[in-house]
Amino acid sequence: MSEINTNTPMEKLTIGGNIYKAGNAKEFKTGDWRSVCPVFLSEKCKQCGMCFPVCPENAIPVGEDFKRKDFNFDYCKGCGVCAKVCPFGAIEMKEEGVEK
Amino acid sequence: MSIRERLSGNEAAATAMKQINPDVVAAFPITPSTEIPQYFSTFVANGTVDTEFVAVESEHSAMSACIGSQAAGARTMTATSANGLSLMWEMIYIASSLRLPIVMSLVNRAVSGPLNIHNDHSDAMGVRDAGWIMLFSENNQEAYDNLLMAHRIAEHKDVQLPLMVCQDGFITSHSIENIELEEDDKVKAFVGKYQPEHYLLNKKEPIAVGPLDLQGYLFEHKAQQAEAMKNAKNVILEVSKDFEKTFGRKYGLFEEYKLEDAEIAIVCMNSTAGTTKFVVDELRDKGIKAGLLKIRVYRPFPGEEVAKALSHVKAVAVLDKSDSLNAIGGALFSDVTSSMFVNGVNVPTVNYVYGIGGRDTTSTQIESVYSDLQEIVKTGKVENPYRYLGLRKEEK
Numbered sequence: 213m214s215e216i217n218t219n220t221p222m223e224k225l226t227i228g229g230n231i232y233k234a235g236n237a238k239e240f241k242t243g244d245w246r247s248v249c250p251v252f253l254s255e256k257c258k259q260c261g262m263c264f265p266v267c268p269e270n271a272i273p274v275g276e277d278f279k280r281k282d283f284n285f286d287y288c289k290g291c292g293v294c295a296k297v298c299p300f301g302a303i304e305m306k307e308e309g310v311e312k
Numbered sequence: 313m314s315i316r317e318r319l320s321g322n323e324a325a326a327t328a329m330k331q332i333n334p335d336v337v338a339a340f341p342i343t344p345s346t347e348i349p350q351y352f353s354t355f356v357a358n359g360t361v362d363t364e365f366v367a368v369e370s371e372h373s374a375m376s377a378c379i380g381s382q383a384a385g386a387r388t389m390t391a392t393s394a395n396g397l398s399l400m401w402e403m404i405y406i407a408s409s410l411r412l413p414i415v416m417s418l419v420n421r422a423v424s425g426p427l428n429i430h431n432d433h434s435d436a437m438g439v440r441d442a443g444w445i446m447l448f449s450e451n452n453q454e455a456y457d458n459l460l461m462a463h464r465i466a467e468h469k470d471v472q473l474p475l476m477v478c479q480d481g482f483i484t485s486h487s488i489e490n491i492e493l494e495e496d497d498k499v500k501a502f503v504g505k506y507q508p509e510h511y512l513l514n515k516k517e518p519i520a521v522g523p524l525d526l527q528g529y530l531f532e533h534k535a536q537q538a539e540a541m542k543n544a545k546n547v548i549l550e551v552s553k554d555f556e557k558t559f560g561r562k563y564g565l566f567e568e569y570k571l572e573d574a575e576i577a578i579v580c581m582n583s584t585a586g587t588t589k590f591v592v593d594e595l596r597d598k599g600i601k602a603g604l605l606k607i608r609v610y611r612p613f614p615g616e617e618v619a620k621a622l623s624h625v626k627a628v629a630v631l632d633k634s635d636s637l638n639a640i641g642g643a644l645f646s647d648v649t650s651s652m653f654v655n656g657v658n659v660p661t662v663n664y665v666y667g668i669g670g671r672d673t674t675s676t677q678i679e680s681v682y683s684d685l686q687e688i689v690k691t692g693k694v695e696n697p698y699r700y701l702g703l704r705k706e707e708k
Contacts, residue, residue: 234518
């Protein structure tokens with residue numbers, strides 16, 4: 213899929229747009245959609261583990277130390293579900309593109 | 313050896329399906345095609361076929377089930393008519409755009425309303441631009457033969473498009489006529505195995521079918537469908553040639569009946585061609601050079617070939633068994649005349665809308681078309697090219 217773009221001639225496209233390579237969602241950077249942006253306030257975070265399972269884009273990375281890290285903004289589309297579930301106010305939603 | 317039998321058109325279609333033994337049949341009953349899934353379900357119940365028969369709750373579901381099973385990698389068939397096809401309409405486009413070679417028996421019937429269950433071609437004409445290959449059949453034999461060829465055409469790697477085999481409701485579907493059937497093992501060998509390159513149930517290759525296709529891509533995917541439709545013409549000819557070699561019956565893109573030296577010609581489809589042949593023979597006995605061009609392959613439309621075949625005649629009548637209600641004439645008329653125009657064939661041509669809602673079309677009426685054509689040849693003028701045949705109307 214990565215070789216196909218809007219310059220690809222019709223002869224090089226698969227029929228019906230079929231995708232013959234599984235697991236390609238990571239090539240689609242949904243971060244472009246974001247109009248509000250989560251800000252991770254690590255000093256407030258208790259590492260309770262509530263936020264990362266609810267992220268629809270898997271944009272909250274968890275390290276081998278089982279601690280969450282800052283957001284992956286390539287995929288975070290700013291839905292705000294994580295901020296809603298956080299019991300400690302450790303995620304704040306800010307307008308995208310405005311100085312934090 | 314062929315087997316001589318006598319079957320109705322619906323029995324012929326069900327027999328073809330029995331011999332093809334598809335993986336899945338999903339269908340919903342609707343007059344006049346009801347008998348096809350009805351007979352077929354008895355083959356399933358008797359264990360004559362190993363098909364999975366999906367009894368669905370509507371035609372929309374029937375076509376949806378067909379799409380799912382064909383995408384999964386199963387050879388899939390269905391049957392419907394008129395309003396059943398109308399209810400499938402959304403999924404008809406999905407099937408062709410996902411390039412799934414589903415095969416359908418379409419038993420042609422008027423699309424209501426007002427409510428009518430008898431034959432005309434308004435159902436087929438409604439989906440003529442939906443990207444399905446459309447084969448028309450004059451009688452039970454052609455309905456059977458077209459179905460035997462259907463999968464090889466639809467599944468061909470250069471095509472991969474769904475295909476419908478049309479026959480006239482009641483006139484063909486419910487009339488018992490002589491037929492030559494082929495032996496089961498010979499049909500099986502001719503049809504061959506379905507071996508799709510990509511399919512959903514292939515655990516070695518997980519794939520996604522039917523993705524979102526926006527401004528950057530849909531245009532190209534539609535053009536691919538158009539290209540496949542152009543390719544279908546040669547594939548149909550190849551498969552028909554092999555069919556002739558195997559079973560002895562010859563098929564082309566259309567049939568030319570005494571057209572070679574004809575001065576006046578009718579173009580029509582399905583069972584009316586039988587009536588027209590009878591009239592052509594009678595006129596020939598009287599020394600009138602009448603001919604017939606019977607369309608078998610309506611989609612892809614063999615425009616160049618039709619124009620060439622009609623180029624030597626002096627007047628043409630195109631018979632449409634569906635009124636396009638567009639104030640300029642029927643769909644077949646538009647296809648034939650535009651094909652003639654772009655290929656530089658300038659023959660006076662007239663359109664007759666006929667047989668709507670199952671109205672009988674007699675040999676006397678067909679004869680009247682030929683005498684109208686003789687008049688056109690004499691005067692060289694076509695006054696009002698958009699006419700009706702067999703319509704009650706106050707004389708002016």
